[in-house]
Amino acid sequence: MKTPRLLDGRLKLRHLVLLDALLRQGSVVGAAAQLHVTQPVATRGLHELEEILGVTLFDRGPRGITPTVYGAAFAEHARAVLAQLTEAGRHIVELADAERGTVIVGTHLAGSNVLLPRAITRIKRDRPYLTVIVREAAPEPLLVELVAGRVDMIVGRLTAASDEQIERRKLYDEFVDLIVRSSHPLAGRTRIDPAELGEYPWILPGAETVLRRELEEFFARNGIPLPANRVETTSFLTVRELLLENDVIAALPSLIARDEPELSRLDVSLEQIGHSVGLTLPARTLSPSAEALIDSLASVAAEMAGEEHR
Structure with missing residues (x-):
């Protein structure tokens, strides 16, 4: 396969913008809507780009499109070019x-x-x-x-x-503590049995986060089932309001509760969780x-x- 000639004038910025939209939307229809063009225009742009590169960039299916290995690889470079141009424009303004x-x-x-x-x-x-x-x-x-x-x-x-x-x-470096509201039944107690933690509702970070995996390991080490009564969020404002209004437990960076008189740190060691x-x-x-x-x-x-x- 010959190296594609990308500087001969055929490749346009609109091709890179279209590629980014296709990746974000997962369909030609969605990309066309995002770019405010018709579906035939988006389809034609994709065909032009694939012809320039000499490879298939997406696999078409009944539920949309998925990038091929070529599409994923070229997308990294395309997005880098778009990012540099965006930054250049802002730099000039500044x-x-x-x-x-x-x-x-x-x-x-x-x-x-x-x-x-x-x-x-x-x-x-x-x-x-x-x-x-x-x-x-x-x-x-x-x-x-x-x-x-x-x-x-x-x-x-x-x-x-x-x-x-x-x-x-x-x-x-920051450590993680178990945080509750000051009126929580466990607040102010010493020597809390880890098994007691499973008796209360929890606020957990999303399953895709490292902290969630670390908390699941903490539960496993202490024989605590994953709380069935739980809310999953990483929004601090949501976490704070839930803590203040309910007897929930949340694992939060230690700095969060330090200056919050309405919140308390539980006397439970999380030595293996820090970041x-x-x-x-x-x-x-x-x-x-x-x-x-x-x-x-x-x-x-x-x-x-x-x-x-x-």
């Missing part, structure tokens, strides 16, 4: 008006309650017209958004090493605004580490 700009931050539970709000507060003092957009989601969807250039950085738990596409930068909190960054040049927020996050994290040792 150079034209250094006081303005936009940073899009993805976050999940760890880091979202203290680190990120403090860092945003700090940077807004110096750059009040900087727009910070925070998107909360599970780790895997956020990684897809990061690689595609729709998110500048992710603040949260680090669960893997850096690679060619992703840089992971540790900011501090590093930090930044997950794309392997591309970031805008000046994104770099400024990174500096603010690092500064706040250093102060938080100092607080933990006092």
Whole structure:
């Protein structure tokens, strides 16, 4: 197979945009709707792209389309190109008006309650017209958004090493505690029998998270069945309201309950559950605004580490 000639003028940006839409929607109809074009136009664009590359990018089925090995491989490069162009446009805007700009931050539970709000507060003092957009989601969807250039950085738990596409930068270590409301029957007690924990409803993170797997291992070690009465969420606002209104138990980063007088930490050791909190960054040049927020996050994290040792 000859190497495709991608710079001879046939490959257009619209082909890359279409490929991204097809991957996100899983159907030609869905991609056409997302791009506000007709289905024949989207189908023709896909055929053009497959002809340029000389391979089949998607397998067609009754329930939609799925990427072939060629489609998945080319999509990585296509999304990187789109991400770089998006970043280039924002960079130009920021150079034209250094006081303005936009940073899009993805976050999940760890880091979202203290680190990120403090860092945003700090940077807004110096750059009040900087727009910070925070998107909360599970780790895997956020990684897809990061690689595609729709998110500048992710603040949260680090669960893997850096690679060619992703840089992971540790900011501090954080422990996990079992948290309840202050009026919970177990609050303030010492020497709690782990078996008692199974008698109450729980708030658990989603099944796709590392913390969920660690909690399931904790249950197994202590002979506790997976709670049948449970809510699964990683939204801190939802978790907090459920904790305050019910006798539920939640496993949360230790910093969350430290400054919450209405919440209490249970006297149950979770020594084997802890993690590093930090930044997950794309392997591309970031805008000046994104770099400024990174500096603010690092500064706040250093102060938080100092607080933990006092």
